[in-house]
Amino acid sequence: MNSHLYAVPATPFTPDALRSALPPFSFSTPLTRDALFQAYRSYYHLNFEQQMPGLKVHAGQVRVGGFDIAVQCFRPELARATVFLVHGYYDHVGIFDHVIEALLLKGFAVMTFDLPGHGLSSGPRGAIFNFRQYQPVLQKVVMLAKGQLPKPWHFAAQSTGAAIVSEYLLNFSALPERLPFTSAVLMAPLVRPVNWWLNRRLHSVMAPWTDYVPRKYKQSSTDPAFLAFTHDADPLQPRFLSSKWVGALKQWIPFIERHEPLRFPVLVIQGEDDRTVDWRHNTAVLKSKFLPSQVYLVPAMRHQVVNEAAGFREQVFKRMNHFLLAHSG
Secondary structure (H helix, E strand, O other), rough: OOOOOOOHHHOOOOOOHHHHHHHHHOOOOOOOHHHHHHHHHOOOOOOOOHHHOOOOOEEEEEOOOEEEEEEEEEEEOOOEEEEEEEEOOOOOOHHHHHHHHHHHHEEEEEEEEEEOOOOOOOOOOOOOOOOOHHHHHHHHHHHHHHOOOOOOOEEEEHHHHHHHHHHHHHHOOOOOHHHHEHHHHHEEEOEEEOHHHHHHHHHHOOOOOOEEOOOOOOOOOOOHHHHHHHHHHHHOOOOOEEEHHHHHHHHHHHHHHHHHOOOEEEEEEEOOOOOOOOOHHHHHHHHHHEEEEEEEEOOOOOHHHOOOHHHHHHHHHHHHHHHHHOOOO
16 A cells, blocks of 8 residues: 655645635536645545546535535446545545545546645634534535436545434435435544533633644544654644634534444444544444444554554454445345
8 A cells, every 4th residue: 555755754746726726516527637736635645536447537626515525426437336535623535545545446437635734624723613513514415416427425534424314314214315325434433522511611711712722632543654644744734733624523523322222234344542522432332323233343553544654553443344335235
């Protein structure tokens, strides 16, 4: 698999210039050859077409919910199914190259996007006023793919992305015609963060006085090269924690915890050394919401499942692909 060039500190682009260079997303137009965008793709190792003959790539932006959302699609020549990939808080599509490649090598098309306030999408960095703002964005991306990408369709999502996917699935539980998905893989899924009862009280005290606090870089992976890259060499990493995002999370947690269950196959992949989310509580909640559900626990693995050390990634991607293929008929 590809390896990030973590030792390269300088980038050949600026985030604002990149965002302004993105054309409207369309399946009918070829991938833009804009030099800035191609530099971005090279820097984050997203130019898979160089090693995969016949791979079709589409990228651009779409306006939804007051945001310009950066969307990317990768489709192998003989794609067997489609995976909608949703990243987590602080993340973006650029650092999901490992999991995109793993899916492509198994013949899955991948439809993915940057959340509002992340990566190449517009919006205040890492901020959201209400978690419900994520839903129109996800629904728009799903709508773009209708009639364009092969079914069955699946989700694969990390952390906050898994929270967004969970809400989507539960919201549409009584509307099967609007739920065109077959299964979902939720990696280190967010319901509650660690130390949630303490942190929500701290938020109540601090929120009236500040919108942002400096980000604390956690040891979210056992791969020191990845940690160094996100800290020192990734210009698309938010450098602050949004108090508005924490407030939105406070409003959202009761929704997921009280929702009626849904018959829908889900695989939860969770590291037992995750120091970001309250994984014992979260896995129990999700097992009660999605029937049937499987939980795959990996000892010593931390939160950044798709950016863990290579040995962990190999385990995770093998289990993920096995689950997705089993539900691809």
